[in-house]
Amino acid sequence: MPLSPAPHRRWSRRKQARPSEILAAALDVFAERGFAAARLDDVAARAGISKGTLYLYFPDKAALFKALVREAILPNLDQAEAALASHTGSAEALLRALVRRFLAVLLDQRLIAVPKLVIGESGNFPELAEFYLNEVIRRGKSLFAQVIERGIAAGEFRAVPAAVAAPLVIAPVLFTAIWKSTFEPHDPGNRFDAEAFLDLHLDLLLHGLSRSPDGSPEPQA
Amino acid sequence: MPLSPAPHRRWSRRKQARPSEILAAALDVFAERGFAAARLDDVAARAGISKGTLYLYFPDKAALFKALVREAILPNLDQAEAALASHTGSAEALLRALVRRFLAVLLDQRLIAVPKLVIGESGNFPELAEFYLNEVIRRGKSLFAQVIERGIAAGEFRAVPAAVAAPLVIAPVLFTAIWKSTFEPHDPGNRFDAEAFLDLHLDLLLHGLSRSPDGSPEPQA
Amino acid sequence: MPLSPAPHRRWSRRKQARPSEILAAALDVFAERGFAAARLDDVAARAGISKGTLYLYFPDKAALFKALVREAILPNLDQAEAALASHTGSAEALLRALVRRFLAVLLDQRLIAVPKLVIGESGNFPELAEFYLNEVIRRGKSLFAQVIERGIAAGEFRAVPAAVAAPLVIAPVLFTAIWKSTFEPHDPGNRFDAEAFLDLHLDLLLHGLSRSPDGSPEPQA
Amino acid sequence: MPLSPAPHRRWSRRKQARPSEILAAALDVFAERGFAAARLDDVAARAGISKGTLYLYFPDKAALFKALVREAILPNLDQAEAALASHTGSAEALLRALVRRFLAVLLDQRLIAVPKLVIGESGNFPELAEFYLNEVIRRGKSLFAQVIERGIAAGEFRAVPAAVAAPLVIAPVLFTAIWKSTFEPHDPGNRFDAEAFLDLHLDLLLHGLSRSPDGSPEPQA
DNA sequence: GATGAATGAGTATTCATTCAT
DNA sequence: GATGAATGAATACTCATTCAT
Numbered sequence A, B, C, D: 001m002p003l004s005p006a007p008h009r010r011w012s013r014r015k016q017a018r019p020s021e022i023l024a025a026a027l028d029v030f031a032e033r034g035f036a037a038a039r040l041d042d043v044a045a046r047a048g049i050s051k052g053t054l055y056l057y058f059p060d061k062a063a064l065f066k067a068l069v070r071e072a073i074l075p076n077l078d079q080a081e082a083a084l085a086s087h088t089g090s091a092e093a094l095l096r097a098l099v100r101r102f103l104a105v106l107l108d109q110r111l112i113a114v115p116k117l118v119i120g121e122s123g124n125f126p127e128l129a130e131f132y133l134n135e136v137i138r139r140g141k142s143l144f145a146q147v148i149e150r151g152i153a154a155g156e157f158r159a160v161p162a163a164v165a166a167p168l169v170i171a172p173v174l175f176t177a178i179w180k181s182t183f184e185p186h187d188p189g190n191r192f193d194a195e196a197f198l199d200l201h202l203d204l205l206l207h208g209l210s211r212s213p214d215g216s217p218e219p220q221a
Numbered sequence E: 001g002a003t004g005a006a007t008g009a010g011t012a013t014t015c016a017t018t019c020a021t
Numbered sequence F: 001g002a003t004g005a006a007t008g009a010a011t012a013c014t015c016a017t018t019c020a021t
Helices: A013-032 A040-047 A053-056 A061-086 A091-106 A112-123 A126-153 A162-182 A194-209 B014-033 B040-047 B051-057 B059-084 B091-108 B112-119 B126-153 B162-182 B194-209 C014-032 C040-047 C051-057 C060-084 C089-109 C113-121 C126-153 C160-181 C196-211 D016-033 D038-046 D051-057 D063-087 D091-108 D112-123 D124-152 D161-181 D194-209
Strands: none
Touching: A013 A040, A013 A053, A013 A061, A013 B194, A040 A061, A061 A091, A061 A112, A091 A126, A091 A162, A091 A194, A112 B112, A112 B162, A112 D161, A126 A162, A126 D038, A126 D063, A162 A194, A162 B112, A162 B162, A162 B194, A194 B162, A194 D051, B014 B040, B014 B051, B014 D038, B014 D194, B040 B051, B040 B059, B040 D112, B059 B112, B059 D051, B091 B126, B091 B162, B091 B194, B112 B126, B112 B162, B126 C014, B126 D112, B162 B194, B162 D038, B162 D112, B194 D091, C014 C040, C014 C051, C014 C060, C014 C196, C040 C051, C040 C060, C060 C089, C060 C113, C060 C126, C089 C126, C089 C160, C113 C126, C113 C160, C113 D112, C113 D161, C113 D194, C126 C160, C160 C196, C160 D112, C160 D194, C196 D161, C196 D194, D016 D038, D016 D063, D016 D112, D038 D051, D063 D091, D063 D112, D063 D124, D091 D124, D091 D161, D091 D194, D112 D124, D112 D161, D124 D161, D161 D194
């Protein structure tokens, strides 16, 4: 749990907790307003500190943004990589588990706001896009590529190019998270059924990846 | 071609051309900076007019944004719906054609900026998210759902729930367009191979959708 | 009738009528918004012409203001001076008549807006204050002073200094007009009873002015 | 003394003093330019602060205006009401004292600018006119009406309708203050003799109000 | 003459950042 | 460390004025 959404335990030294509290507040505000429209006043107020104190911890708004990306996302990648390393079951089971965990993290921790911010601000903050690309996306893509390769090696999957297939696993997950955070609040009647959507996604995908008993041809790269 | 990227005309009948010229400029600036960080000065400068002239055509920044969505996106939907109505071949061929056309429009006309803007600004402009949801997304989703239903009716596809499957067709296309506009500029070595990616997407998808001769089981909803 | 509040007679040559129509529109707009907040767009729209046409008749906003003062007020002064010259009855009757006429003009023609504008803009347009002082106020004050002097000369009034007393006649009239245009619209329950107010004003004033042999007031006619 | 025209204090406890300093500056600028033409830059400069600091104390221009009305006028009304409550002498003495005090406040503190602003901006800021009507004018009118009623009750004055007569007391005072602030600066030769004017006003008025020994008839309402 | 599209200087307001306390 | 008052650069928006048609 990289961010501390709770007011924090009584006995914790404040100075230790502050950065995380601030980042949690920043995530909220950035998620609601976007980067440019987010006001540091609001971040400070939500973190329960003064605006000046913000600058004791983060030199400027962009640094706050970067720290948020770093602290919010990377631990989840560490966790997923550990899961990959320790997994012993089938590639399909691992793929299903990672996809569900991926979506859960994006939604439960409101972390979907982070890629949305990166996407929205890549024009204004190229270094952030680069950082995100190198530290987050590459690792995530590699993670799923490894799962696919493991499945191919084990004879579970057909020999698709893993680097091309990996984003194909991810895209509907991101789609779901973006949808739920962007459109569902404005679409009161229709809940987006993420379960059914991801079930169908995984079923079609795994069906397509599976070595079919009838010897259906390998899809071309 | 809803936007006129062409520079200027003679010194008359300008009033007709202005709105499109302004919207083309606005698309550029919004795409580069996002909504909140875009300066109307820049839009005006890029359209070759003064700031005041902007306000002769659009009452405020939000209206400019809305008009952009309207004029840039809707004609493409009209076109796609016409293609659906007049298509006589297989559902698969139609699906492949629409997906390619969809991506081409997003990239060639830089229109991917529009959904990115909507996503980034939905917190600040809820009415815009609603408008986009109702006018664009619903129609697009319905379009692909109809193609799938047509395939099911024709016996080409298995009986998947079309409303759930439609976003599954779309997600990788949006992913590609977002990737190419957001990350590829910062990732000079690695070109994202959209061709290969969409080929694999369509192959796996159509494979999964196809009525297998051996009577493989229908995927559960 | 210096201003033309009506759309104008069909047969009138427009070029003749235009300036008056514009000034009538300007009076409306200035009365509603004050000088600085009045928009020439509104004046033009209300006059039924384009903004450019305004500049064919008046070089700038200040000139419009000055012309308004000139055309709206001076004819009424001419009229009042003519009434003074031709009057043959008692000074009291003349005073009463002029006071009532003064108020009626201010209210009926919405001319109260003009002194209000002069008062409000004297800091920004010193020349206008000077013009109004010299062309309007001096003449008005002189007018009432002459009536008082005539009354003194005729033995109707006591020998008060006429130049000091004249503004004393005027002040409650202006007060009434300002009240009715400024506060009565926001005070729906309470109509300001201008009749009773001016009656009391004139009664007390004339009572105070009246020549009594024993130093006590003579009963008024 | 509600406004602090004094320049500055030590470098602390400034937050206390700021609002009054700002309002004093605002009174100056509004008095010179009117509301719409006043620039907040000028207010800030005159208050010795930056433009941004203004917004720390007043949310917008209209709020500055309202606060000015509130802080500048109401204490004087409190004072006058206290004087009325504690006065033990004749109604005439009280009336004379209040009238002189009224004028002195308007001129010494430049407060005449406030009713001039209200009059000039009532079209643009109806709520301000309402506020001024309810908080200032009603109380002021009631104040003078009470003095008159006290005089009637004590047998000093004739039985005139006090609510009608009260504005009659006030009108020449306002006239004087408006004159001195609006026209006297542009009329270098002729000083307006406020002393003589108010003397004559009070003499005629009190003469008219006084119970004449010869039993002259009460003026009709 | 008349129009109204175009202009750009002008102003209210916001907000990231600083710094004296 | 923490505060929050102060700053001023930045920007959306307005409107008097001009001028090609």
